[in-house]
Amino acid sequence: MEIIEKNTLQVAQQWIKSVSAPLENENSGIKKYQFDKENILNLLIQAQNRHELNENAPVQVMAEMIMDNYYGAVVTWCINKGKECTLIESVEHYCLYGLKPMINIYKERL
Numbered sequence: 016m017e018i019i020e021k022n023t024l025q026v027a028q029q030w031i032k033s034v035s036a037p038l039e040n041e042n043s044g045i046k047k048y049q050f051d052k053e054n055i056l057n058l059l060i061q062a063q064n065r066h067e068l069n070e071n072a073p074v075q076v077m078a079e080m081i082m083d084n085y086y087g088a089v090v091t092w093c094i095n096k097g098k099e100c101t102l103i104e105s106v107e108h109y110c111l112y113g114l115k116p117m118i119n120i121y122k123e124r125l
Contacts, residue, residue: 027102028093052082072121080117084109 056078062068088105100108 027089031090031093048082048086051085052078055081066123068118068121069123077117077121081114084113 056074059068059072059074059077063070063072063074068074085106088102088109092100092102092105
């Protein structure tokens, strides 16, 4: 996110355009999304293996929700042209009020 903010809003808007234009650049957006989602899924699975998340945690769904919110934060920031808040503030807000409560539901009770 810091890279996106450092390299200006215009670069982020161009990234969103290229990711969401499958006919022009068929694989790059899908590959990036899949790469990001697989990394998040792997982190959640590792947390299960360390007994930090219970074994019934729907890690696939959780990974998809995290990705939806992360990519949504970037898109919203681009739409607002960075005027309402920084991208980092937006994602920090999601982590505190969205991600943390979701994770806490499935935390292993020791």
